[in-house]
Amino acid sequence: FATGLLPGFELVPDAVTSQHGILIVVQALTFASQFLVLFLLQKTGGPVLLSLLGSVGAIVAVPAAILILGENAPKGLYPAVGLITLGVVLLNIRRR
Numbered sequence: 001f002a003t004g005l006l007p008g009f010e011l012v013p014d015a016v017t018s019q020h021g022i023l024i025v026v027q028a029l030t031f032a033s034q035f036l037v038l039f040l041l042q043k044t045g046g047p048v049l050l051s052l053l054g055s056v057g058a059i060v061a062v063p064a065a066i067l068i069l070g071e072n073a074p075k076g077l078y079p080a081v082g083l084i085t086l087g088v089v090l091l092n093i094r095r096r
Contacts, residue, residue, distance in 0.1 A: 049091055055084045 004011045013020070042050045059081055065071040 049088075052084070052088055052091070056088065059084055 003009065038050075038053070041053065062071075062074070062077060066073055
């Protein structure tokens with residue numbers, strides 16, 4: 001809101017198409033579903049499993065950045081994926 005009050009700054013895009021509206025709806029639904037999954041995970045997994053959410057998100061985001069954006073794979077990616085996976089598995093062994 002404060003950014004919109006800056007002199008000479010407009011938040012209205014130059015051209016608005018139906019694709020923009022569809023994108024906004026998809027983003028809103030994705031954001032809302034992430035919160036739903038977050039709260040379900042917190043309820044079922046507890047705080048320790050919830051703390052791994054960022055690490056698991058990184059496992060998903062890094063390959064997406066490599067494939068879609070052409071980023072270079074960071075050093076230590078494979079050991080990190082293995083350790084994060086091991087942490088999730090060890091945390092869930094007790095539940096079985």
